[in-house]
Amino acid sequence: NELNACHKVAIFLAEKDNEITKKDKAKIIDTLTENYSIEFQQSMNISERTLNSSLYITPGESGFVNFVNREGKICHTAYVKSSDNSMAYYHANYSSIDKYITDMCGLICMRHIESTGIIF
Structure with a gap:
């Protein structure tokens, strides 16, 4: 089960995070x-109303x-982890969206996601 796509990485991280x-x-x-x-869209509750x-x-x-x-086509899936102290962790797999987010907010927003060993 290769982690060769953003949605697969997001699903992997959600499981590791016990989500x-x-x-x-x-x-x-x-x-x-x-x-x-x-x-997939139905399982993720993706629709125009969401x-x-x-x-x-x-x-x-x-x-x-x-x-x-x-x-209006889905182009990227990410897993976002938010701690109680309002620190947000976002998984990155080097897509153009990840680059845009990094360019806009700096590397500080791309943090290590605990228990996965995946680091931006």
Whole structure:
């Protein structure tokens, strides 16, 4: 099970963070018959009614963030971990979105995600 795509990395991190179970992880992975399949979108609760133009992360709340492009197609999935002290951790896999976020807020926003060994 290679971590060769942003959504696979996000799912891996969510499991390592105990946000989802191994069973949940397997169910989500099974929906990846194609990149961002309808089944994947349904399992992640992605629809026009769940789209937002901004992101507010509540301290202590973690989960998936799915990005859409100007055409409304999903183009990136990330796992965001927020600690109770309002520090947010974002997984990076060197996509153009990750570069843009880094350019906008600096490397300080890309931190080590504990228990995964993945560092930006």
